[in-house]
Amino acid sequence: MSLEKKLLLELAGKYGTPLFVYDGDMIVQRYKDLYNYIKWPQLKIHYAMKANYNFNLLKMLNEAGASLDTVSPAEVLLALKAGFPKDRIIYTANNMTAAEVDEVVKHGVLMNIGSLSELERFGKKYSGSRICLRFNPDVVDGEAAGLMTAGDLSKFGILLKDIEKAKAIVQKYNLTVIGLHEHTGSGLQHTESVFKSMKNVMALATPANFPDLEFLDFGGGFKVPYKPDETRVDYVAMGAEITRLFAEFCKSYGRDLKMYFEPGKFIVAEAGYLLVEVNTLKDNNSRLIAGCNSGFPQLIRPVFYGAYHEVLNLSNPDGAPKVYDVCGNICETGDRFAEQRELPKIREGDILAIRNAGAYCYAMGGVYNLRPMPAEVLIYKGQAKTARRKLSNAELVNSIIGESE
């Protein structure tokens, strides 16, 4: 565990709950670790900011030298405001409107285009541009069905077999393809999938097809353990194989290209905690329910993907184990962070920590039932600071009223 339980309890006391806490040192370390695993001189890590777009966290990663994967004009705007130069940002949206494309092009950020129809529209308007092309690597993998982003069921990327069609559009509009991209899925279960997707895209990346390539981008999806007994991927071995494959490819391409990856979860998931307080206990015919002061709009992964998040009882770690449903405060039966989970005895007032809350938790949050999102605290270089405060109920209500005519 990256942050001490004692510190988390102190923060819960100081800032109140619910509260997101992020270990900034771990985040920066994870970013740097990738350079130790994948030893390619021209490696660029584009943090997938959709995983956690906290502004202070972005500024911290910018200082560490990271690049970014962005998916909407507002993400690009936020990235620029956090100080990321435009040449360290790549834009990989899908089903883009013309207005969105215009906005991103205006910022000078590189477009990664993943459908023939979008490519045609882009070429017509911005002929002569430099672009990246996203292919569907035709490898199906991911933590859950909804997290597999390749194969026939996926809306993403140009099919490998449509390469000639893509080339024809590129030629028609005098576009320069400087990069090829693929993203297989999130939480890839098999390292073999990473290699297979790489190979499928590298097979297209010949000098005859794309003579102007500067980089290949192999997306994100690096898995981290969520369950206590889950094994950690051997990233040293995986990185060595990635480097070997890429070196072999560059040799056949005729020169060394840059290699990009776009991890989100790997960098931030394990560095985050959602701290909640249990305020109501119930014995439902021996099903014990621990009701707490947060709910699925603040951490939706268990409800949305059936994802497992480890729960710790911070304030009674040595209590006798009992089995609980850990429920939220939302008016829906399915509002559970954990189901039938053995935990040290929970008392009203106990503070629980929900682990791996750094990726796709606050970022996927909302205010359903009208409770403001919790504050976020970032701990970095020995200092804790509020990275985003919680709105008051009055501010939340005013923001709603303010939006009406």
Ligand code: LLP
């Ligand atoms: N690159 C592209 C083009 C992506 O679509 C994604 C994630 C990533 C990189 C980063 O993937 P990561 O390394 O974080 O696995 N909300 C889901 C995850 C959705 C991921 C969508 N795309 C979850 O909570 O598991």
